[in-house]
Amino acid sequence: KQEVTQIPAALSVPEGENLVLNCSFTDSAIYNLQWFRQDPGKGLTSLLLIQSSQREQTSGRLNASLDKSSGRSTLYIAASQPGDSATYLCAVPSSGTYKYIFGTGTRLKVLA
Amino acid sequence: GAVVSQHPSRVICKSGTSVKIECRSLDFQATTMFWYRQFPKQSLMLMATSNEGSKATYEQGVEKDKFLINHASLTLSTLTVTSAHPEDSSFYICSAHLAGGPDTQYFGPGTRLTVL
Numbered sequence: 001k002q003e004v005t006q007i008p009a010a011l012s013v014p015e016g017e018n019l020v021l022n023c024s025f026t027d028s029a030i031y032n033l034q035w036f037r038q039d040p041g042k043g044l045t046s047l048l049l050i051q052s053s054q055r056e057q058t059s060g061r062l063n064a065s066l067d068k069s070s071g072r073s074t075l076y077i078a079a080s081q082p083g084d085s086a087t088y089l090c091a092v093p094s095s096g097t098y099k100y101i102f103g104t105g106t107r108l109k110v111l112a
Numbered sequence: 113g114a115v116v117s118q119h120p121s122r123v124i125c126k127s128g129t130s131v132k133i134e135c136r137s138l139d140f141q142a143t144t145m146f147w148y149r150q151f152p153k154q155s156l157m158l159m160a161t162s163n164e165g166s167k168a169t170y171e172q173g174v175e176k177d178k179f180l181i182n183h184a185s186l187t188l189s190t191l192t193v194t195s196a197h198p199e200d201s202s203f204y205i206c207s208a209h210l211a212g213g214p215d216t217q218y219f220g221p222g223t224r225l226t227v228l
Binding site: 032034036041042043044046049089091098099100101102103104105 | 118144146148155156157158161203205207209216217218219220221222224
């Protein structure tokens with residue numbers, strides 16, 4: 001059974017810092033991994049989708065890496081801004097299905 | 113492209129009433145839609161998989177008679193919370209898988225349900 005864990009659960013940093021969010025999963029037989037952002041009381045915004053054949057994806061100040069063999073993914077945020085404050089979720093499909101299993105999330109707060 | 117909408121965005125109802133939430137894929141066809149529930153300060157938990165033209169598949173612990181799902185067309189799935197109680201208050205989010213598209217899901221904006 002796929003389980004997804006995110007560390008840290010919460011993070012507070014001053015503006016301008018580079019930071020790394022971690023996601024680990026127990027079943028490495030995945031075909032993709034996706035990172036989402038969720039603002040309080042809102043739905044999900046897809047940030048990056050990494051296919052199983054890829055090692056990383058970049059979008060602006062965001063870079064996500066994937067190491068299937070070790071069951072890990074990281075989301076790197078460069079030059080953090082107060083507008084980056086949100087909860088970041090990673091999700092992987094449950095084995096052999098399209099059902100997404102979500103991580104516990106990292107609540108990020110970037111201080112001005 | 114690949115936009116998913118939900119209606120209503122927010123609903124408040126009295127205990128014992130039924131509430132219907134719609135999930136629509138606006139510009140694509142979705143043979144499969146998913147319904148998730150998110151309690152405060154918790155992550156999303158999959159409730160059920162909705163397949164167009166067939167019965168929904170529910171996750172363990174989710175009551176199918178309480179959470180009725182209908183996927184009548186390739187662009188619409190509905191979730192009806194029957195005889196709602198305060199413990200059903202939650203954030204309900206749907207997602208849709210693009211038929212023949214990449215292996216990803218497109219998420220709706222969510223519906224906040226408050227049962228008094």
